[in-house]
Amino acid sequence: MGLFDNLTDKMNHIFSKMKNRGRLSELEIKQAMREIRIALLEADVNFAVVKSFVQTVSEKALHEDILKSLSPDQQVIKIVKDELTELMGSKHTKLAVDPKPPTIYMMCGLQGAGKTTMCGKLANMLRKEGKKVMLVACDIYRPAAIKQLQIVGEKAKVTVFEKGQIAPTKIAKEALHFADKNDIDTIIIDTAGRLHIDEELMSELIDLKKLVKPAEILLVVDAMTGQDAVTVADAFNHQLDLTGVILTKLDGDTRGGAALSIKAVTGKPIKFSGTGEKMEDIEPFHPDRMATRILGMGDVLSLIEKAENAFSQEDALDLQKKIKEKSFTLNDYLKQLESIKKMGNLGSMMQMIPGLAGKMKGADAEIDENKIAKTKAIILSMTPKERKKPEILKASHRKRIAAGSGATIQEVNQLLKQFDMTKQMMNRMASGKKMPFSM
Amino acid sequence: MARFKNGLKKTKDSLGKRLFLAFSARALDDKFYSELEEALLSADVGIGATQNLIEQLKDEIYSQKIKVPADAKALLKDLLIQSIDFEFSEYDFPLVILLSGVNGVGKTTAIGKLANKFKNEGKSVVIAAADTFRAAASEQLEVWGERAGVRVVHHGEGSDPAAVVFDAISSAKAKGTEVVLIDTAGRLHNKKNLMEELKKICRVVERELPNSDFRKYLVLDATTGQNAISQAEIFSEAIELDGIVLTKLDGTAKGGVVVAIAEDAFLPVLYVGIGEKIDDLIDFDATEFISEMLD
Numbered sequence: 001m002g003l004f005d006n007l008t009d010k011m012n013h014i015f016s017k018m019k020n021r022g023r024l025s026e027l028e029i030k031q032a033m034r035e036i037r038i039a040l041l042e043a044d045v046n047f048a049v050v051k052s053f054v055q056t057v058s059e060k061a062l063h064e065d066i067l068k069s070l071s072p073d074q075q076v077i078k079i080v081k082d083e084l085t086e087l088m089g090s091k092h093t094k095l096a097v098d099p100k101p102p103t104i105y106m107m108c109g110l111q112g113a114g115k116t117t118m119c120g121k122l123a124n125m126l127r128k129e130g131k132k133v134m135l136v137a138c139d140i141y142r143p144a145a146i147k148q149l150q151i152v153g154e155k156a157k158v159t160v161f162e163k164g165q166i167a168p169t170k171i172a173k174e175a176l177h178f179a180d181k182n183d184i185d186t187i188i189i190d191t192a193g194r195l196h197i198d199e200e201l202m203s204e205l206i207d208l209k210k211l212v213k214p215a216e217i218l219l220v221v222d223a224m225t226g227q228d229a230v231t232v233a234d235a236f237n238h239q240l241d242l243t244g245v246i247l248t249k250l251d252g253d254t255r256g257g258a259a260l261s262i263k264a265v266t267g268k269p270i271k272f273s274g275t276g277e278k279m280e281d282i283e284p285f286h287p288d289r290m291a292t293r294i295l296g297m298g299d300v301l302s303l304i305e306k307a308e309n310a311f312s313q314e315d316a317l318d319l320q321k322k323i324k325e326k327s328f329t330l331n332d333y334l335k336q337l338e339s340i341k342k343m344g345n346l347g348s349m350m351q352m353i354p355g356l357a358g359k360m361k362g363a364d365a366e367i368d369e370n371k372i373a374k375t376k377a378i379i380l381s382m383t384p385k386e387r388k389k390p391e392i393l394k395a396s397h398r399k400r401i402a403a404g405s406g407a408t409i410q411e412v413n414q415l416l417k418q419f420d421m422t423k424q425m426m427n428r429m430a431s432g433k434k435m436p437f438s439m
Numbered sequence: 440m441a442r443f444k445n446g447l448k449k450t451k452d453s454l455g456k457r458l459f460l461a462f463s464a465r466a467l468d469d470k471f472y473s474e475l476e477e478a479l480l481s482a483d484v485g486i487g488a489t490q491n492l493i494e495q496l497k498d499e500i501y502s503q504k505i506k507v508p509a510d511a512k513a514l515l516k517d518l519l520i521q522s523i524d525f526e527f528s529e530y531d532f533p534l535v536i537l538l539s540g541v542n543g544v545g546k547t548t549a550i551g552k553l554a555n556k557f558k559n560e561g562k563s564v565v566i567a568a569a570d571t572f573r574a575a576a577s578e579q580l581e582v583w584g585e586r587a588g589v590r591v592v593h594h595g596e597g598s599d600p601a602a603v604v605f606d607a608i609s610s611a612k613a614k615g616t617e618v619v620l621i622d623t624a625g626r627l628h629n630k631k632n633l634m635e636e637l638k639k640i641c642r643v644v645e646r647e648l649p650n651s652d653f654r655k656y657l658v659l660d661a662t663t664g665q666n667a668i669s670q671a672e673i674f675s676e677a678i679e680l681d682g683i684v685l686t687k688l689d690g691t692a693k694g695g696v697v698v699a700i701a702e703d704a705f706l707p708v709l710y711v712g713i714g715e716k717i718d719d720l721i722d723f724d725a726t727e728f729i730s731e732m733l734d
Contacts, residue, residue, distance in 0.1 A: 044664030110662065144575040144582060148573070148575035224663050227692075228692035253666070254666040269556075374548075
């Protein structure tokens with residue numbers, strides 16, 4: 001990693017030196033393109049894709065209007081982002097549904113990409129949409145893979161069909177029969193991880209495809225995959241004519257350039273991404289958001305959406321009222337903290353904030369979640385009266401609260417101080433003054 | 440060595456061809472260097488390490504007064520070998536090996552293969568199934584244990600991994616077992632609490648077997664790109680890694696990111712996984728690895 005982690009910072013740096021001179025030269029644009037190239041390569045976008053991408057962007061960026069514009073840095077970044085988004089497909093594409101049920105989805109990919117877990121997430125999501133879903137265990141090679149699918153199916157609350165370690169086509173045939181009898185309208189087939197160069201195992205998939213005629217064949221790809229992503233995706237696509245791709249393990253600090261490479265090489269859309277270990281951790285894929293992630297520019301939209309899901313409309317109105325009336329209590333403080341927690345892992349949220357993305361090495365962000373738990377324990381150890389009016393707390397009360405919550409007196413004091421500061425800030429907001437940047 | 444060659448055969452195809460073309464160029468011009476750069480990038484060496492390598496190569500070419508690309512090839516080979524060649528300090532027994540890594544890199548499989556390897560060398564082995572998180576992980580390990588003919592200590596799903604390790608070590612002490620292998624749950628390196636859990640496991644080992652040779656390895660999927668550097672850095676920060684086990688080198692990925700990791704985190708590769716069979720884990724040899732990549 002260089003001096004700057006974030007492409008926006010790099011661009012600002014390059015262009016800021018030139019700004020007072022009024023206009024940009026071709027040299028600066030070239031410098032900017034070099035930084036963009038490095039950013040993309042560091043994000044694991046395939047080098048050949050990077051090459052043609054930088055060429056396209058250079059041509060557009062060298063356009064006279066941009067050189068003369070007032071904020072060429074912003075313009076260039078916008079071109080880069082738009083081009084990236086365009087390359088990844090301009091919007092989210094939904095899963096196909098077979099007009100004649102059952103709709104069959106077949107999952108495939110390399111070993112360890114996360115197929116089995118993704119099967120569960122997909123099943124869980126479709127079940128919640130009202131589908132009657134069944135998982136079919138066709139990974140007959142990896143030890144305990146069937147068992148894993150059964151556990152995953154239990155978590156997703158769907159039927160799991162397995163026939164032990166017999167030929168996948170036989171299992172599929174019986175599964176279709178079973179689905180017919182049991183009014184199952186959606187079938188997800190888990191297959192064994194395999195190398196794209198393993199001819200024997202690839203032809204097993206081809207046979208399976210011919211038999212079940214799936215509505216979708218989805219390639220599951222680890223977001224951390226490097227340059228080889230194109231080789232793998234191209235081989236799978238060539239032999240199976242994929243309908244789409246699912247990107248897994250996007251909850252790490254990876255920038256996920258593989259997404260771009262795969263779309264560029266196969267032309268097939270990326271439909272979902274896996275972002276955690278829980279069954280709910282599946283999200284529709286948004287090309288524009290991925291573009292900002294690859295560039296290390298943060299993802300404000302996803303953050304806003306998460307916030308919207310976590311805070312209900314009434315809660316927001318309630319809070320507004322309390323801020324106005326200056327009647328914010330420790331109970332409200334607790335509620336706010338819980339909403340923040342509901343938004344999910346703080347570390348992954350940091351990644352979405354422009355300027356923080358890439359800079360946070362994640363590790364430290366999660367301490368705050370422990371802190372939230374501790375804060376909660378302290379507040380819950382107070383009496384309702386104390387929560388409403390913390391100023392009545394004497395030293396002896398604080399001692400009792402500390403003992404009750406397993407915290408130290410210092411921690412209780414710290415919380416009260418923090419609450420006091422939050423309240424002061426709220427009061428300032430109520431009187432229309434500007435809010436300080438950090439909470 | 441023949442098996443190493445087979446494992447790397449696919450690796451060789453595209454990178455080897457690319458390098459061959461680069462080195463058969465007529466002059467040491469910009470085009471030559473940019474082709475070389477692309478070749479290294481395509482192997483996941485990463486932009487930072489690639490640019491460093493090329494700078495070093497340019498220096499060598501200058502000081503040794505080399506005029507044609509073909510002569511530069513041996514230089515590049517030496518530079519690459521040097522970058523990943525580390526001295527291996529022999530194992531002492533009792534030996535404890537812990538495998539860590541992100542999800543899906545092949546930790547459990549590598550544990551099975553390592554167990555088999557030590558067993559074949561005449562050592563007694565016990566496996567601690569400390570991945571208590573992933574569904575059916577310990578069942579998977581039991582199958583491997585059976586194949587290798589090795590005892591597996593496990594508790595139920597969701598139990599405390601450190602307790603599993605404690606039991607495995609107690610059992611090893613009671614029976615005088617020479618090698619303890621610890622499988623851990625896959626974890627993304629940005630999850631603080633999971634990294635704390637790893638530290639706790641290490642503390643248990645250090646407390647219960649203070650005189651053992653304790654090695655901590657990161658298992659890395661050869662298909663992983665530049666994120667591997669961040670994995671190596673963060674795992675190292677938490678548990679002071681001793682090296683890397685590179686898996687899935689039987690695909691088309693080149694695993695070139697180990698060059699970048701050697702430079703950044705100073706971590707050697709110890710073993711490479713080249714297939715799905717129980718003896719498909721072999722000792723890493725820098726010269727062989729690079730020769731096969733370039734020749």
